[in-house]
Structure formats: structure tokens, C-alpha cells
Amino acid sequence: MKKQLSLAALALATSMTATAAQAVTVADDGDSKLKISGKAFLGFTSVDNDGTKTIGGNVDRFYFQAKYTKDIWTARITTDVNNEQDNVTLKRNMNVFLKYAYLEGKFSKEATLRLGLSHTPWIDYEQKLWGHRYVSKVTSDYMGYDTSSDYGIGLKGKFADDLVSYWVTATNGGGYGNPNKTGAVDLNTRVTFKPVDGLDVSLQYVSGYKGMKINSQTNIADKHVMTQVMVSYGTSDFRVGVNSIDVKNLKTTTGDDRTATGLWATAKFSKEFGAFARLDSEDKAGVKKDHTVIGLDYFAQKGVTLTAAYDLKDDNGTKTTTVGLFSLVKF
Numbered sequence: 001m002k003k004q005l006s007l008a009a010l011a012l013a014t015s016m017t018a019t020a021a022q023a024v025t026v027a028d029d030g031d032s033k034l035k036i037s038g039k040a041f042l043g044f045t046s047v048d049n050d051g052t053k054t055i056g057g058n059v060d061r062f063y064f065q066a067k068y069t070k071d072i073w074t075a076r077i078t079t080d081v082n083n084e085q086d087n088v089t090l091k092r093n094m095n096v097f098l099k100y101a102y103l104e105g106k107f108s109k110e111a112t113l114r115l116g117l118s119h120t121p122w123i124d125y126e127q128k129l130w131g132h133r134y135v136s137k138v139t140s141d142y143m144g145y146d147t148s149s150d151y152g153i154g155l156k157g158k159f160a161d162d163l164v165s166y167w168v169t170a171t172n173g174g175g176y177g178n179p180n181k182t183g184a185v186d187l188n189t190r191v192t193f194k195p196v197d198g199l200d201v202s203l204q205y206v207s208g209y210k211g212m213k214i215n216s217q218t219n220i221a222d223k224h225v226m227t228q229v230m231v232s233y234g235t236s237d238f239r240v241g242v243n244s245i246d247v248k249n250l251k252t253t254t255g256d257d258r259t260a261t262g263l264w265a266t267a268k269f270s271k272e273f274g275a276f277a278r279l280d281s282e283d284k285a286g287v288k289k290d291h292t293v294i295g296l297d298y299f300a301q302k303g304v305t306l307t308a309a310y311d312l313k314d315d316n317g318t319k320t321t322t323v324g325l326f327s328l329v330k331f
Contacts, residue, residue: 032070038331039063041134045324059083060134063099074104099149099176110157114169117176121156121167121190122204122228123148129200129232129239131266132276134328135309136293139243139262139280143289145226146206147175152185165192174211183215184208186224198235204228223250230262238267258284272299290314295326303330 027034041060062081067074078100083093102116123146126138140146152171173186186208193201206226225248232241243262264278274297282289295309311322
């Protein structure tokens with residue numbers, strides 16, 4: 001009976017989500033333009049956390065965005081809704097916060113300047129290749145090595161007929177949840193090479209204190225250094241990728257070094273169906289953390305994707321299994 005109720009609830013969630021429509025609102029006076037858009041990650045899942053089981057619906061994220069463009073300048077603000085289930089001090093777990101708020105000036109294809117709360121160079125870039133953030137984060141985000149947005153300044157651009165691109169940022173280091181200025185800024189960079197059509201080779205270098213350096217004289221032992229290499233190849237129908245990450249915390253005593261790898265693949269079988277899989281693994285002084293996710297996609301309509309997925313997290317023997325329906329809705 002319980003299984004039947006779960007399947008019925010899942011079917012109801014599917015039917016409700018599939019009715020979502022895509023819409024874009026644009027205001028254009030010829031000299032400037034305002035665009036409003038949004039994106040939601042909605043789901044219905046069953047979770048087994050090392051023997052503790054839960055089932056139900058969830059709103060993982062809901063982004064609402066306004067972007068104003070005039071000449072070479074763009075101003076953007078994006079709010080986010082997140083279910084902070086682990087925060088027991090909050091009266092309400094669903095909270096609205098700021099994800100992006102920046103000013104951008106595109107002086108040339110080779111030089112675009114950003115100032116404010118913006119994407120960091122790596123995570124958003126890899127997420128677009130991976131295409132399934134609404135189900136699973138990319139390796140560096142999942143392992144907590146990097147943050148998806150931060151406060152600071154950045155310069156990016158493309159060269160050689162877009163064969164080479166770069167993004168260099170100096171940020172506060174604490175991410176969008178910690179806006180405080182500290183005693184040092186973090187360096188976060190990415191360089192991408194596309195030597196042949198479909199092939200992507202990206203390098204990342206991060207160095208800093210992740211918002212933990214109180215002033216210039218303290219917390220010198222907490223410096224965080226990460227290097228990452230990703231090689232990916234794909235077409236409009238499939239993409240495969242491999243990531244290799246090395247993290248070093250430069251401490252005066254025993255370090256907190258770790259390595260991680262990511263293997264992932266996505267494919268489209270037709271206009272309606274696709275599939276994906278990824279495996280993330282971390283080794284920290286012999287302590288293992290593994291993450292496996294596989295799923296099937298149904299492209300219900302433009303702007304609406306429904307995904308049935310299986311997700312297994314194994315944190316040194318403590319396992320969490322998630323099975324259910326995930327959806328990506330864009331408007």
C-alpha cells in the first residue's frame with residue numbers, strides 16, 4: 001500500500017510539473033533592454049539516510065532574475081529560494097536570498113569587467129556542460145572546494161577565434177552566504193582551450209583563505225590552494241568529461257590535503273529522451289567519499305525537463321540513497 005501511495009504521489013508530481021509553461025518578458029525602448037526570467041529545481045523524492053527514511057516534495061532552488069542592458073553595460077540581480085533543512089535555528093526553512101548582483105562592462109570580446117556578487121569562474125561553466133545541476137552538483141561544488149558565486153571583481157574574455165577563454169577574479173572568499181570583507185582576497189581563475197570542435201580542456205587555480213582570514217596578521221595557516229583539470233568532449237547529442245582535483249591547505253602543522261576525481265556523461269537519444277551518469281570520488285588521508293548518480297531525462301517541452309534519478313552518497317561507509325523525480329523549469 002505504501003509503495004502504491006508513493007507511486008501515486010510521484011505521478012501527481014509529474015503531471016503538475018509537466019504543465020508548466022515557458023514565458024519571457026522583455027521591455028525594449030531601442031536604447032536599453034530589460035529582461036526578466038527564472039529557473040526552478042522541483043522534485044519529489046524518497047531518501048534513505050543510513051536507515052532514516054523520508055519521502056515528499058521539495059523545492060531545491062527557485063531563481064528569479066532581472067537583467068538590464070544599455071550599450072556596453074549590463075546590470076543583473078538574481079534572487080534565490082533554498083530549502084535550508086539543516087538549519088534548526090530558523091523558524092522557516094524556505095528562505096529568499098541574493099545569488100547575483102553585479103555590474104558588467106564589455107569593452108571588447110577580449111576584456112569584460114565584472115564588479116559585485118557574481119559567478120565564480122568554474123562552477124557555472126562546468127554546470128552548463130554537465131547540464132544536470134538540478135539533480136547533482138559538479139565535483140568541486142559537491143565536495144565543498146569552491147563556491148558558485150562570491151563578492152569581488154573579475155576580468156574575462158576570449159581570444160583566437162574563441163579557441164582560448166579566461167576568467168580571473170579577486171573575491172572575498174566566503175561565497176554568497178558570507179559577504180564580509182576580511183584581511184585578504186582570494187584568487188579564483190579558469191583558462192579554457194578548445195583546440196578542435198567539441199573538445200574542451202579547462203584549467204583552474206584557486207588560492208586564498210575562503211573568507212576566514214580576519215586581518216592581514218592572522219590565520220596565515222589557513223590558506224587554501226586548489227588546482228583542477230577537466231577534459232570534456234561532446235556534440236549536440238552527447239558529452240563526456242573527466243575531472244582531476246588537488247586540494248592543499250597550507251598549514252604549519254599536518255595539512256588537510258585531499259584529491260578528487262569526477263567522471264560524467266550525458267546523452268540525448270531523441271528529441272524527447274536522454275540519460276546521464278556521474279561518479280565523484282574523494283580521498284582525504286585514506287578516508288573515502290564517493291557519489292554516484294544515474295538518471296533518465298524526458299524533455300516534456302521547451303523549458304521543462306523531467307528526470308527520474310538514483311543518487312547514492314557514501315561518506316566513508318555512511319550511505320544516503322535518494323530516488324525520485326527531479327525537474328528543471330525555465331521561464
